[in-house]
Amino acid sequence: MKTVLSTVNLPERAREALRGLANLVEWPSLNESERLDVLRRTHVLLCWCTREFRLEEWVRYMESLELIQTFSAGVDHLPFNVIPSNVRIHSNAGAYSVPVAEHAWALIMALAKGLHRITLDAREYLNGEFTSPRRISGATLLVLGTGGIGGEVARIGKVAFNTYNIGINRSGHPAPYFDETYPMESLTQVIPRADIVVLALPLNKYTRGLVTERELRLLKRNAIMVNVGRGDVVREEDLYRVLRERRDVRFGTDVWWVHGDREEIPPRIPLTELPNFLGTPHVAGGAQRDVAEYAMVRAVENVVRYLRGEEPLNRVDRSDYV
Incomplete structure (x- = not known):
């Protein structure tokens, strides 16, 4: 035995x-x-x-x-x-697809409805640059990673919000709940179409630093991006630079950047001070x-x-x- x-x-x-x-x-x-x-x-x-x-x-x-x-x-x-x-x-x-996908949508909804910024004044809330609510229903959703988590994000979007779903994976093979799928090489061609972008990728030698200043600057006006994969899929310094300049873009994450041998929460770069940033302390999967x-x-x-x-x-x- x-x-x-x-x-x-x-x-x-x-x-x-x-x-x-x-x-x-x-x-x-x-x-x-x-x-x-x-x-x-x-x-x-x-x-x-x-x-x-x-x-x-x-x-x-x-x-x-x-x-x-x-x-x-x-x-x-x-x-x-x-x-x-x-x-x-x-x-x-x-194993964590459902709770992580739910958390991704919680981040999306909080950012879309401006709930990441506390204001109790209706006029200030409705007209605020960082709080004015954005429509989710019928949005174009781009998901990087069409596996368990990404597929569940797409399913929730399709069923609950009638999203049009575009997927990115290694080969561009079709996947359930996605209207279109493309290989990783097509990211810069499809990212400008998305109202919402969700990163649900594992971290490996192909995905590390995949999302750079170039991709971030291609985001559609008023786009929302959420990361529930791994922090290091996005280049930390590039993200800070673009969010500081692109005040229309809202970014949420549950995953952070690793320095040395640990995930730094909060990060060394002052992302959490930006009014268009929302973070949670890596609790989407397995915290409960x-x-x-x-x-x-x-x-x-x-x-x-x-x-x-x-x-x-x-x-x-x-x-x-x-």
């Missing part, structure tokens, strides 16, 4: 799914003298990489490791350079206990597929990151 090591304590439903299929060990339950032995016999690692479990330090002891399954949807935090090439990596893509538990169960269910000899979902292509 294979050993599955989880870097966190699992909910009972997840433990039950593994019962009889694997020997489950939870990292927080181990004392220091037990750790090396468990690491050496671990076949599958279920992980959130945290200060309590730094994979780059422990992976060299994991001589039996076959598969890494992340609890997170994104895998940009993994130390690909030290993970042996024979170890399969699977993400938890799709029920969301986190659902994600953990999803990750475990994928490991169960592997243990049963089936093909697990969401295999990560290392070449996207190294």
